[in-house]
Every structure is written in structure tokens, then in C-alpha cells.
Amino acid sequence: MEEWLYIQNEAAPALFRGFWVSVQLIIPSATLGLLLGILVGILRVFGNRAVSAAANLYVTLFRGIPLIVQLFVWYFGLPYWNIYLTPFTAAILGFSLCSAAYHSEYIRGALLSIKRGQMLAAHSLGFTRTQTIFSVILPQAMRRALPGCGNEIIYLIKYSSLAYMITCIELTGEGKILASDSFKFTEVFLLVGACYLVMTTLATLLLQALEARLRLPGFEHRSF
Amino acid sequence: MPESLLAVLDALPYLLEGSFITLVVVLGAMGFGFCLAVPLAVAQVYGPRWLRPLVALYVWFFRGIPLLVFLFLFYFGLCTALDINLSAFTVAVVVLGLISAAYQSQIFRGAIMSLPEGQLKAARALGMSDAKAILFIILPQALRLSIPGWSNEYSIILKDSAVTYALGVAEIMARTHFVATRTYQHMPLYAAAGAIFLVLTWLGIRGLRYLEEKVRIPGYSHHEF
Amino acid sequence: MEEPILKVEGIKKRYGKKEILRGTSLSIRRGELKILIGPSGAGKSTLLQCINFLVRPDAGRVWLEGKEIHHAQGRELHHYRQQVGMIFQDFNLFDHLTALRNVEIALVKVRRMSRNEAHDRAMAELERVGLGDHVQKYPAQLSGGQKQRVSIARALAMDPKVMLLDEPTSALDPELIGEVLAVIRDLGELGMTMLMATHQIAFAQALANEIVFMEDGLIVEAGPPEKIFGCAENERTREFCSKVMELYTDNR
Ligand SMILES: Nc1ncnc2c1ncn2[C@@H]1O[C@H](COP(=O)(O)OP(=O)(O)O)[C@@H](O)[C@H]1O
Numbered sequence: 001m002e003e004w005l006y007i008q009n010e011a012a013p014a015l016f017r018g019f020w021v022s023v024q025l026i027i028p029s030a031t032l033g034l035l036l037g038i039l040v041g042i043l044r045v046f047g048n049r050a051v052s053a054a055a056n057l058y059v060t061l062f063r064g065i066p067l068i069v070q071l072f073v074w075y076f077g078l079p080y081w082n083i084y085l086t087p088f089t090a091a092i093l094g095f096s097l098c099s100a101a102y103h104s105e106y107i108r109g110a111l112l113s114i115k116r117g118q119m120l121a122a123h124s125l126g127f128t129r130t131q132t133i134f135s136v137i138l139p140q141a142m143r144r145a146l147p148g149c150g151n152e153i154i155y156l157i158k159y160s161s162l163a164y165m166i167t168c169i170e171l172t173g174e175g176k177i178l179a180s181d182s183f184k185f186t187e188v189f190l191l192v193g194a195c196y197l198v199m200t201t202l203a204t205l206l207l208q209a210l211e212a213r214l215r216l217p218g219f220e221h222r223s224f
Numbered sequence: 225m226p227e228s229l230l231a232v233l234d235a236l237p238y239l240l241e242g243s244f245i246t247l248v249v250v251l252g253a254m255g256f257g258f259c260l261a262v263p264l265a266v267a268q269v270y271g272p273r274w275l276r277p278l279v280a281l282y283v284w285f286f287r288g289i290p291l292l293v294f295l296f297l298f299y300f301g302l303c304t305a306l307d308i309n310l311s312a313f314t315v316a317v318v319v320l321g322l323i324s325a326a327y328q329s330q331i332f333r334g335a336i337m338s339l340p341e342g343q344l345k346a347a348r349a350l351g352m353s354d355a356k357a358i359l360f361i362i363l364p365q366a367l368r369l370s371i372p373g374w375s376n377e378y379s380i381i382l383k384d385s386a387v388t389y390a391l392g393v394a395e396i397m398a399r400t401h402f403v404a405t406r407t408y409q410h411m412p413l414y415a416a417a418g419a420i421f422l423v424l425t426w427l428g429i430r431g432l433r434y435l436e437e438k439v440r441i442p443g444y445s446h447h448e449f
Numbered sequence: 450m451e452e453p454i455l456k457v458e459g460i461k462k463r464y465g466k467k468e469i470l471r472g473t474s475l476s477i478r479r480g481e482l483k484i485l486i487g488p489s490g491a492g493k494s495t496l497l498q499c500i501n502f503l504v505r506p507d508a509g510r511v512w513l514e515g516k517e518i519h520h521a522q523g524r525e526l527h528h529y530r531q532q533v534g535m536i537f538q539d540f541n542l543f544d545h546l547t548a549l550r551n552v553e554i555a556l557v558k559v560r561r562m563s564r565n566e567a568h569d570r571a572m573a574e575l576e577r578v579g580l581g582d583h584v585q586k587y588p589a590q591l592s593g594g595q596k597q598r599v600s601i602a603r604a605l606a607m608d609p610k611v612m613l614l615d616e617p618t619s620a621l622d623p624e625l626i627g628e629v630l631a632v633i634r635d636l637g638e639l640g641m642t643m644l645m646a647t648h649q650i651a652f653a654q655a656l657a658n659e660i661v662f663m664e665d666g667l668i669v670e671a672g673p674p675e676k677i678f679g680c681a682e683n684e685r686t687r688e689f690c691s692k693v694m695e696l697y698t699d700n701r
């Protein structure tokens with residue numbers, strides 16, 4: 001009974017607040033990350049040598065360095081050059097840039113898997129290179145990249161908890177505060193975990209539905 | 225010499241000590257995860273019907289919740305509730321290992337399922353029990369096929385290990401931040417930490433590629449799964 | 450008359466709605482070479498795999514040397530399978546082991562022989578099938594014919610009382626078929642009891658004690674080669690035989 005009152009009166013409102021902040025972190029980061037990832041993927045495949053080398057370097061760095069180090073760079077590091085970001089902005093910047101590097105891997109693989117004939121056919125119809133990329137190659141490649149990119153979004157949902165480490169109080173942060181006040185660590189973090197499970201499971205289901213909707217007959221996914 | 229470079233050089237031995245702790249955490253977690261993941265994968269593929277959904281449940285649970293939440297849950301929550309006294313280091317290894325087991329089990333499962341059915345049949349036809357067939361025929365092949373997946377898993381755990389800083393494990397990240405807040409040389413120090421992680425990733429991937437080459441079966445082409 | 454070494458009775462197997470085996474019975478006497486023919490999909494592989502329970506029959510009984518095998522039990526099943534050698538169409542060599550280790554492994558792990566003993570035995574079997582020079586090669590480094598001979602050596606090393614061979618030459622290039630058939634012929638001459646599914650009609654004609662024609666999960670007709678290939682009673686048997694013979698002569 002006491003537990004229930006605690007959950008109802010204290011835990012639920014705080015966790016809901018945190019949940020909402022998490023959502024506000026995840027949705028823009030996922031969107032920006034995906035868009036930037038597509039751009040980087042395209043540059044890596046179709047860019048000239050210098051551009052694709054630069055894009056590759058970006059991907060190596062952002063995939064190789066732990067996200068938490070990246071977040072610390074944006075939040076604690078930038079002031080070194082007198083640039084001050086709010087925790088929230090730093091988190092979104094960090095998530096988007098890191099996520100984009102991973103997305104670009106899947107998109108690059110997918111772009112490379114599209115048969116050369118598609119490009120030739122489009123050229124023969126008078127498409128420009130850019131038109132071909134955006135209206136012929138990319139729509140096919142995105143379907144192939146979707147499982148990988150979807151996975152990346154699930155990861156992002158979980159990694160959004162790291163925002164707490166740069167003092168952006170989202171779901172995990174609210175949980176930590178609650179638990180430290182009440183000493184109900186197990187209960188609170190189980191609740192927090194349940195919230196994340198709901199998010200990741202929902203996202204998985206949504207992505208599966210999206211994959212099913214975008215499926216083209218005979219255009220099977222091959223692992224690459 | 226610029227002040228920033230000096231700060232990094234000063235801190236370097238301290239950070240390298242941290243790399244050692246990071247590596248111990250990572251290898252411990254991967255080893256622990258491996259020991260759990262093999263039976264999980266075998267149970268999911270060959271186990272009794274009632275067991276398979278339980279493995280799937282385990283995987284769903286440990287893949288669906290952030291590492292940081294698990295670290296807090298185990299370190300501040302369960303350890304206190306169950307009155308067991310574990311160091312932050314131990315909790316870090318256990319939690320990373322439990323999560324890694326979920327991922328590794330799916331790597332092994334994919335590898336096991338990619339083996340031709342005839343391998344198990346031939347083993348059975350020779351009078352092997354299923355346990356022997358799995359131990360001597362299936363796993364040696366499946367584990368070889370799992371090395372690329374392992375390489376991936378290594379680089380993920382290596383990066384995730386930095387999160388254990390939240391419990392105060394004295395690994396690279398914790399030490400970097402500690403020095404940074406005292407010297408105010410944040411940027412150069414984070415860059416150094418990043419570089420150390422890149423080197424460790426590279427080393428691990430090279431090591432596993434070497435292992436893969438070393439245990440490669442002559443003439444056998446690894447198909448993807 | 451001598452008691453059959455292997456007897457199966459009333460084997461039934463269905464996958465979903467489809468009945469693959471509809472109560473098949475047969476028996477083999479010691480030293481006999483019995484050949485199973487029939488169109489693809491007749492259920493030959495399923496029957497052979499049911500005999501040593503690689504596929505669980507839905508009904509039916511199996512006896513080895515007069516002793517009934519109760520296939521539900523683990524230890525008895527494993528013991529039974531050691532006595533029944535199986536050769537697969539696609540070899541199923543263990544891909545991670547050399548030819549030698551392929552032959553050794555069951556000796557060591559199943560029959561609990563010492564490594565040395567197993568080594569000597571495996572070498573002897575591999576030499577017997579003409580592969581003494583290839584023992585350190587991995588399956589992927591062997592030709593199809595060599596692989597199939599390793600798999601025969603692997604089965605022989607277990608001292609089987611009966612061998613089941615499921616189209617042992619179907620996956621081979623024509624020029625490699627001969628070397629495998631020669632090994633099987635030698636085995637027959639040494640008195641090995643064998644039940645073999647094959648489309649090698651000339652081989653069957655020359656060496657089989659009995660030909661069994663199967664179709665749609667039923668044994669249609671059985672008899673000595675002269676009868677089945679010469680004057681079969683059943684219309685379907687005659688049709689099938691003339692078709693295969695035609696194919697075979699074309700291949701020459
Ligand atoms: N595991 C299985 N599941 C469903 N159907 C099967 C399976 N194995 C064999 N069959 C079916 O059983 C029939 C007989 O197969 P098989 O015994 O391989 O015939 P044969 O060896 O005479 O060509 C075929 O129609 C085949 O499709």
C-alpha cells in the first residue's frame with residue numbers, strides 16, 4: 001500500500017517527466033542522425049576522393065570513440081574554446097553525430113549492393129547523377145538499410161540514458177534522483193528499466209511494421 | 225611545449241593504467257558473457273520447447289534496457305537489497321557480461337543455424353549423443369563462424385565499458401575526467417582518451433582477425449549468415 | 450533359413466498431411482547387398498533415415514540381429530546407431546576436421562578408444578579406401594569422390610553390422626562415380642551387409658542380391674535383378690526401369 005502510494009504520488013510523475021525529456025531527446029536525434037547518416041553514406045560512396053576520405057575519417061572517429069567520451073567533449077570540452085552548450089543541446093548533438101556515423105555504414109553497404117544496371121538504366125533515361133541517386137538508388141538502398149538503421153535507432157533509445165552523465169535529467173536521471181531520495185533503488189530502476197523496455201519494444205514493432213510496408217515483391221533482403 | 229600537450233603527457237601513464245583496467249573489464253565481461261551465451265544459444269536451438277521462449281525472454285530483457293540503468297539497478301539496488309557486497313568493478317564485469325551474453329547468444333545462434341543439417345545427422349548416425357554432437361561437431365564450427373561477430377561485440381563492449389565510470393570504476397574515462405577537472409585541459413585529454421579507445425579497438429580487431437586466420441579451416445569458405 | 454540381420458516392419462512417416470512412408474517392411478540377411486530404386490520423392494532417403502532413427506518414424510518396428518530396438522531410449526539408440534553405418538548423398542563430413550580426424554572422432558568420443566588406437570584404425574580404414582595419402586586434408590580440399598570415400602571409411606571404422614547408403618554417388622561428377630562404386634563393390638565382396646539407394650543400374654544389375662522398387666512410400670515389387678530389370682510383374686516397375694536404363698545407356 002505504502003509502495004503503491006509512493007509510486008503514484010512521487011515516482012510516476014517524476015518518471016513521466018523524465019520519460020518525456022527522453023522522448024524529446026530521442027526523436028530529434030534519431031531524425032537528424034538518420035538524415036545526416038544518409039548524406040554521409042552517399043558521400044562515402046559517390047563523393048570524390050577527398051570527400052569520401054573525409055567522410056570515412058568522420059565515421060571511423062565517431063564509431064570508434066565511446067559515445068560517453070563524445071558527450072563529454074561536447075559538454076565539458078567545448079568550453080575550452082569558449083563554446084557553451086546546454087546539456088540538452090550537447091546531448092542531441094552527440095547522439096545525432098554518433099548515430100549518423102553508424103547509419104552511414106548501413107547505408108553505404110546498401111548503396112553498394114544496388115546493381116550497377118540501375119544506375120546505367122537511369123542515365124540512359126536522361127537522369128542526372130544526383131537525380132539517379134535520389135530517385136532510383138536511394139529508395140532501393142533505404143529498404144535494404146532499414147533493418148540495420150532500425151537497430152541503430154533502438155541503440156539510440158538505450159544510449160539516450162547517457163545524457164544523464166552530462167547532467168541532462170531525462171528518464172534515467174529522474175530515476176537516479178528519486179532513488180537517491182527514497183533509497184528504493186531496486187524498485188525505481190526496475191520501473192525505469194520497464195519504461196525503456198516499452199520504448200525499445202514499441203520501436204522494434206514499429207520498425208518491423210515499416211519494413212513490412214516497404215517490402216517490395218522479389219526484392220529480398222540479403223545480408224551484406 | 226604547449227600547456228595542453230604537457231597535461232596530456234603528464235596524465236598519460238595514469239590513463240594507460242586505466243586502459244589496463246578497461247581491458248580487464250572488457251575481457252572479463254566477454255568471457256563471462258561467452259560462458260553464459262553458449263548454453264543460451266544451444267538451449268535456444270536444441271533445447272526443449274519450453275526453454276526456448278525463456279532464452280528469448282532473457283535476450284529481450286537484456287537488450288531492451290540501457291547499460292547505465294542496469295549498472296545502477298545492480299550496484300545500488302540489488303546488491304543492497306540482497307545484502308551482497310560487490311565492488312563497482314565486479315558489478316561492471318557482471319552487468320556487461322549479462323548484457324553481452326544476450327548479444328553473443330544471438331551471434332552463436334545464427335552461426336549454429338547456418339551449419340548444414342547434415343553435420344548433426346552424420347554425428348548422430350555414428351552413435352554420438354546429441355550432447356557429444358553439439359560439443360564436438362557443432363560448436364567447434366559455430367564458434368569459428370562467430371569470430372567476426374565477436375569482433376563487433378568486442379568493439380561495442382570496449383566502448384560501453386566507459387559507462388562504468390558512472391559507478392566509479394577507475395577505467396580510462398573516469399581517469400580522464402578526473403585529470404580534466406583538475407587541470408582544465410578538457411579537450412586535449414578527451415582527445416587522448418578517444419585516441420586510446422581507437423587504438424584498443426584496432427588492437428582487438430587485429431587480434432581477433434589473427435585468431436580467425438589461425439583457426440581457419442583450409443579450403444572452407446565462410447558463408448555469411 | 451538364416452535369420453535376417455536387420456528387419457523393419459510397418460514403417461510409417463508423415464510430414465504434415467503428406468504420407469511419405471505408408472507401412473514399409475523389409476529385411477536383409479547377412480552379407481546381402483540390397484538395392485533400393487525408385488523415382489525421386491519415393492521416400493528412399495526417408496526410409497533409410499527411419500531405419501536408424503535419424504528421422505523418427507510415426508509407427509513401425511526395427512530389429513537388429515533379432516533384437517528389437519526401442520528407439521525412444523538414448524543409450525540403446527546410440528549403441529544401435531554405432532552398429533548401423535550410414536552414408537549420405539552429400540557426404541556430411543565434419544567440415545572442421547581433417548580426413549583422419551573425421552574417421553577418428555567417433556572412435557575416440559563414442560567408442561572411447563585411445564587416441565593411438567583410434568589413429569591406427571583410422572589410418573587403416575583410410576588406406577583401405579585408397580586415401581592413405583590424403584589423411585591430413587580437410588573436406589574442402591578433397592574431391593567429391595574422395596569425400597565420399599572418407600565417409601565410407603568413417604562408417605567402416607565403427608565396425609558396422611549393416612551399412613545404409615543413400616545414393617552415395619548422386620552428388621558426384623560422372624568421372625568420380627567409379628572410384629566410389631569400386632570401394633562399395635569391394636566391401637560387398639568382403640561380405641558387408643548393405644542396403645543402398647541408387648540409380649546406378651549397371652552396378653545394381655551386376656552386384657545386387659535383390660532389387661527393391663519403391664514408389665510413393667510403398668514397396669511395389671522386390672526380386673532378383675534379372676527379374677526386376679527383365680520381366681517385372683508390375684507395370685510401374687517396368688516403366689521406371691526402362692526409363693532409367695535409357696538414361697544410363699545415354700550416359701555411356
Ligand atoms: N523434412 C521434411 N519435411 C517435409 N517433407 C519432407 C521432408 N523430408 C522429405 N520430405 C518429402 O518426403 C518425400 C520423400 O522424400 P525422400 O525420402 O527424400 O525421397 P527420395 O529419397 O526417394 O527421393 C518427398 O516428397 C519430400 O519432399
Ligand SMILES: [Mg+2]
Pocket residue numbers: 493494495615616
Ligand atoms: Mg533421396
